[in-house]
Amino acid sequence: xxxxxxxxxxxxxxxxxxxxxxxxxxxxxxxxxxxxxxxxxxxxxxxxxxxxxxxxxxxxxxxxxxxxxxxxxxxxxxxxxxxxxxxxxxxxxxxxxxxxxxxxxxxxxxxxxxxxxxxxxxxxxxxxxxxxxxxxxxxxxxxxxxxxxxxxxxxxxxxxxxxxxxxxxxxxxxxxxxxxxxxxxxxxxxxxxxxxxxxxxxxxxxxxxxxxxxxxxxxxxxxxxxxxxxxxxxxxxxxxxxxxxxxxxxxxxxxxxxxxxxxxxxxxxxxxxxxxxxxxxxxxxxxxxxxxxxxxxxxxxxxxxxxxxxxxxxxxxxxxxxxxxxxxxxxxxxxxxxxxxxxxxxxxxxxxxxxxxxxxxxxxxxxxxxxxxxxxxxxxxxxxxxxxxxxxxxxxxxxxxxxxxxxxxxxxxxxxxxx
Numbered sequence: 258x259x260x261x262x263x264x265x266x267x268x269x270x271x272x273x274x275x276x277x278x279x280x281x282x283x284x285x286x287x288x289x290x291x292x293x294x295x296x297x298x299x300x301x302x303x304x305x306x307x308x309x310x311x312x313x314x315x316x317x318x319x320x321x322x323x324x325x326x327x328x329x330x331x332x333x334x335x336x337x338x339x340x341x342x343x344x345x346x347x348x349x350x351x352x353x354x355x356x357x358x359x360x361x362x363x364x365x366x367x368x369x370x371x372x373x374x375x376x377x378x379x380x381x382x383x384x385x386x387x388x389x390x391x392x393x394x395x396x397x398x399x400x401x402x403x404x405x406x407x408x409x410x411x412x413x414x415x416x417x418x419x420x421x422x423x424x425x426x427x428x429x430x431x432x433x434x435x436x437x438x439x440x441x442x443x444x445x446x447x448x449x450x451x452x453x454x455x456x457x458x459x460x461x462x463x464x465x466x467x468x469x470x471x472x473x474x475x476x477x478x479x480x481x482x483x484x485x486x487x488x489x490x491x492x493x494x495x496x497x498x499x500x501x502x503x504x505x506x507x508x509x510x511x512x513x514x515x516x517x518x519x520x521x522x523x524x525x526x527x528x529x530x531x532x533x534x535x536x537x538x539x540x541x542x543x544x545x546x547x548x549x550x551x552x553x554x555x556x557x558x559x560x561x562x563x564x565x566x567x568x569x570x571x572x573x574x575x576x577x578x579x580x581x582x583x584x585x586x587x588x589x590x591x592x593x594x595x596x597x598x599x600x601x602x603x604x605x606x607x608x609x610x611x612x613x614x615x616x617x618x619x620x621x622x623x624x625x626x627x628x629x630x631x632x633x634x635x636x637x638x639x640x641x642x643x644x645x646x647x648x649x650x651x652x653x654x655x656x657x658x659x660x661x662x663x664x665x666x667x668x669x670x671x672x673x674x675x676x
Contacts (some may be wrong), residue, residue, distance in 0.1 A: 258500055261284070266324075267350075267370050267558075268326075268329075268333065268347045268348070268349050268350050268359070269349045269350075269626075270349065270350065270351060270581070270618070271295075271308075271349040271350060271351040271358070271360060272295075272297070272351070273351050273353060273356070273358070273642060273643070274300075274601055275295050275298045276293045276294075276295060276296070276351075276642060277293060277294060277639040277640070277641065277642075278292065278293050278639060278640045278641075278645065279291075279292045279293065279294065279302060279305060279306075279639060280292050282307055282363075282594075284420040285427075286310055287321060287322070287429060288309050288310055288311035288312070288318070289309070289316050290307055290308070290309045290310075290643065291307070291308045291310065292305050292306075292307060292308075293305060293306060293308045293360075293642075294305075294306075299336050305363050306360045306361065306362055306363050307360065307361050307362065307363045307364070308358055308359070308642075309355075309358060309359055309360075309361070309644060310358040310646075311357045311358065312355065312356060313354070313355060313356060313357060313490070313625075313647065314355070315523045318357075319357060321429040321518055322357040322359075322429070323357065324428075324431075325359070325427070325428045325429040325431075325460050326347070326359050327427065328405065328428040329345060329346075329347035329359065329361065330403075331346055331372055331403060332345065332346070332347070332399075332403075333346045333347040340422065341396065342392075342422060342614070342615045343392045343395055343399075343422065343423055343424050344396050344397040344399060344400070344413070344425055344426065345360060345362060345424055345425070345426060346361065346423060347359060347360070347361060347479035348360040348361060348362065349543060349573075351480065355356070355643075355646075356642075358642075360613070361426070362418070362424075363420055364416035364417055364424060364426075364626035365417075365418075365624040365625075365626070366417025366418065366419070366421065366585070366623075367416070367417060367558075368412060368413045368414070368415060368416050368417070368624060369412040369413075369417070369423070370411075370412035370413050371390065371416040372417060372622060373412065373541075373542065373545070377473040378545070379545040380542065380543060380544060380545045381543070381621075382540045383575050383620075385541060385544075385621045386539060386542045387605065387606065387609070388540070388620065388621055389404050389621075390495055390535070390539060390542075390606075391413070391606065391611070392422060392614055393415060393423060393535065393538070394535070394597050394600060394601065395597070395611070395614065396424070396425050396599060397425075397531050397535070398408070398596065399596075400425075400431070400531075401436070401528050401596055402436075404433050404434055404435065404436055404637070405428075405431050405432070405433060405434075406431060406432060406434050406527060406528050406530065406611040407425070407428070407431050407531050407532075407533060407534075408430045408431055408432065408530055408531070409427055409428075409429075409430040409431070409512065410425075410515065410531055410535060410538060411512050411515050411534070411538065412538065412542075413540065414426050415538075417622060417624060419622030419623055419624055419626070420620070420623075421540075421619070422614075422615065422620055423621040423623070424616075428560060432471055434527055434643055462534060462547075471480070471601075472541065475671055476539035501611065502557070508628040508664075513539045513552050513554050513557050513558070513644050513662050514547040514557060515533075515534045515538075515547070516551065516560055516561060517529070517530045517534070517556070517561070517587070517665075518533075518534035518585045518587075519560050519587050521558045521561050521562055522562070526587070527587075528592075528593075528596065529587035529588075529590050529592065529593045530587075532582050532590055532591060532593065532600070533582060533583065533590060533591035535582055535592075535600075536566075536578075536579050536580075536582025536583040537549075537583070539575070539579050539582065540576065540579050540583070541567060543575065543576075543579070544569070546554060548560075548566035548567065548583070549561045549564055549566075562585070566579060566580065566583050566624070568580075568588075574603070574604040574605040574607075574636065577604070577605070577606050578600075578603050578604075578605040581603070582600075591603065607666075
């Protein structure tokens with residue numbers, strides 16, 4: 258796999274000796290994410306950032322880490338003001354004989370799955386769903402414009418920034434694909450006459466969320482998070498098939514409840530897998546569960562191939578959007594022909610000012626600032642990252658943060674050969 262970027266001057270190099278960990282933000286199969294500060298220039302941790310550290314001895318970790326660093330480099334223009342608002346910026350990287358690490362901005366709002374479990378009934382309202390979907394859709398649109406298919410969309414990979422806006426994370430399963438030819442987009446004429454009519458976007462004043470999302474005490478959903486069970490499917494093949502209209506990948510990757518039918522069948526896949534995953538995400542935000550989850554992986558995949566999503570109550574614009582995104586045939590899936598533009602025109606997004614998303618003054622949820630807590634942690638003590646990994650064989654003196662991402666605790670890496 259080619260490296261997405263080879264710029265010699267970017268990203269800046271970090272000094273591991275100066276980086277002190279305040280707490281652990283998450284653990285995954287590939288690496289550990291720390292909240293850190295640079296003790297040489299920021300001794301009181303006024304501007305902490307997230308540092309993902311990968312031990313190079315782990316199988317395939319070196320290659321996947323370098324790939325993710327390359328993708329983040331492509332997503333980080335030299336001029337910060339040109340940074341996409343819903344995608345992370347690479348702040349720096351470092352490499353030692355034992356570690357590869359890279360820094361991105363810290364998102365104190367945790368991830369979308371944790372946020373959902375904080376709701377009284379573990380679901381979001383349609384208005385909140387519209388807000389987050391609009392930002393996620395814009396992020397995917399930008400990735401696709403660069404020829405990058407994300408392939409790992411799920412609530413745990415959607416983080417909440419200090420501003421309350423969303424951002425995607427974890428790009429190690431992404432890959433480069435050739436974009437569709439213009440002729441493929443121009444010949445799009447498949448419309449479902451039985452679905453709700455699509456309404457053009459109307460221009461309105463900027464929209465404000467005047468109420469925060471109600472939350473319940475942490476102890477009520479920490480137990481629920483432990484019940485989350487899904488599996489991340491690691492890439493097992495890099496064979497590529499070329500087609501007249503773009504390119505497809507035959508890698509089997511993703512998270513089992515979010516994997517598209519074409520991936521399960523091994524037919525080859527392209528950008529439409531992200532629109533399928535967007536449909537699964539929307540369903541989970543609305544109902545609190547994914548539509549095709551079975552008792553085991555085999556049953557889940559069988560449901561993905563044969564079962565239709567079940568909806569409660571009267572069909573509306575939101576359920577119509579989900580149904581269009583979850584078409585088994587990728588060529589009939591909303592977004593296949595004209596990408597994000599096609600999805601933005603759906604009736605569910607009526608009235609959204611796409612050019613003013615970042616100007617929403619009060620998003621549904623705004624994380625509380627924990628500056629005092631961080632200062633106390635820095636004052637009491639901090640962990641040297643090298644010492645932390647050396648102490649893994651012994652009882653660790655550094656405990657994970659109170660709200661670790663469920664992706665790190667409850668999603669296991671598996672391969673297609675296990676199915």
